[in-house]
Amino acid sequence: MSTLGTPAAAQSSPPPDVAVTVDGLPLDVGDVHHTSADPWMSVTVTAPEGETVRLVEVRVDGETRHVFEPSTRRTDRNVVLDLSNGEHRITVVAKAGTTETYAATIVRDDRAPTVTFDQPLRGMPVSYGTDTLERLGTQRPTFLVDGAPVSTLPDVQTLTVSNSTLTIAGSIEDDSEIRAVRIEHAYEYAAVGGRMPGSTDFAYDPVDRVPIHPGISLPRDNVDGDAYPERVDTYFSSSPGDSFNRTVTLALGANYFRITVEDALGNVAVEHVVVTVEDGTGPTLNVTDVRYVSKTRLHIEGTVRDEVQVHDVWLEETLVTLDDIEADVDLEALDGSDICTAADTLDFDDEETLCSVYSGATVYVREDIDALIVRHRLIFRKPTVPDADRKRIRFDTTVYHPPEADRFVMGTNDTALNPRYRSYTLATFLAPNVTVADSRTGYVDENTVTVSGRVVDGQVREVSVETVDPTTGRIVDIDPVDLGTNGSFTTRLAATPDETQVRVRARDASGAEYVTNATVSGPLEPTTTPAGDGDDGADADTGVESNAGGDDAAVTNSTANDTAAGGVRIPVVDVVIPVPSVGIPDALGASVSAPLPVVGPVDIPLIAGVPLLLVVAVAGARARSG
16 A cells, blocks of 8 residues: 655645535535435546546545545545444545545434423423334334334323413424424314303323324314314424524413424424313403493493403393292203393393393303393403413493492403402492592681682592581581592682581582581681682692591691781681781881771781781770770
8 A cells, every 4th residue: 555645845746636426416625514314425536637546545534434546547436434423524635646635524414303392391292203213115104112113192291281371492402404393283172152161171182193293284173072173273483593482372271282393404303292271260350440421331441361361251230030030941041041032031021121231142040149140241252262362351341231230240251161250339430539628628707618628539520518507407508619620629618607517529420429528617727828719739638538428527727826927817806817928128008908807807007117916916906996
């Protein structure tokens, strides 16, 4: 065998030309070739003019596998590399006068990708791969399990959850690029009519029924023999890289998944798992607002949530107690019937009215409350096909409500028919919150009081304020008030001397009246300047709030100092005289007009250098002497 290489200085002729093909495809220097089988490689070496090919070596990962000494100007050789799975460095060294080295990479990959699932599916799916796949004659693809051929799924693991949102995610390891991830989701569902209580559970059982290989469709022809239809949803992700992530919505009951991961060479990993949704908890129902439209109409807004899926939402009214239904009436036949049929069967006098106001409604027998009820739906039932949008539903609609009824019942079901009921009073949404502001309420003279406060929240139709003699209960004065934009009001009414009871009557949109009582026994605080009716100014006083019992709440005003800021109190006649804010030089010639009992208004001059209190006292003395 000749040895390779001569001193570099002695190499003067051009190198030989080396061309390589793998499985009939050219493989240039530095290229990477993927193959699922041991490749057939062809090597062509051509010597330069005047030279012959003396030596050709084919190496795999640095190990010499084939050696040729053709001694011809051109040589063609076909070789089998006997590659194991994985990436391999292929080197061809050729000598023809000088030496040429060719290098490229071949990746042999005949194995399925390795899939590792994230929680909650980690360790759950049953996996089958290309390396166990065979074809027996013309039959469907067959996998070898413990040496025995199988074509349908012999076993599957089951994960049980209580939430219909599932994230299918994981990482992928493979020697080749991942071409696609395909997720097939098979399940059963109920049609629009809905699932009946006590009926067979939704179940899609794939064992011994569904093919393992993804090239064959999943069956949807009454897989388990019940009356529920089956459906298959497919999610496809191309070129996902080394990971995947897909969020799906599950159906109630058993959900079968066939997850296929395929690389660029067609190697597949097929994962199988069943996720069963069990739901024993009813939805969460919340009415956020009720608007009184008329005596027979309410506009209701709110939300309902469920961990699996909301089925329907309704307003419920009792038609008749079960004890009042004749014994020969078939209650089972009535349950779930439409309102018109039920009204005709029970021979209601107002049959036509019920059919009209409850158009499209359904009646049900509720033995837990001993009543036949009618459900006027705000959210209607749909097929129980998984729908992420029906895990949280907002309702906003106007419905019939019996006149004079002061409460209503809302109900909801999920797809497992777990009910949830909530009872509300109209006052919860219509009742206003009434506050009498103590610092802005009091006597302005012996027979007059100013009353200020706020009426907020609820749905207010009208407000009036009245004064009552606390001794006799006689209404002294009454005044309808207009509310400011922030609900504030101020009014002045006749009163009894010394003490007066004040009543604020607020009526909501339905006509219900809410009365707030307060007792006024002191003068209006001098620091307060009563605002006009409909004042929009903010009221910082906590005051007296409305209460259901209408208990008295005293409005007590602390006695101001005789020289309170902004005014002067005359002790004898108990009158506060507002004083303008003036400096001493400007006070000369100024006066204050003050209404005094008995004598009427008196002008009081403001004299520089004379204590104001003394002037007021003198004015009071003159009033008495007159």
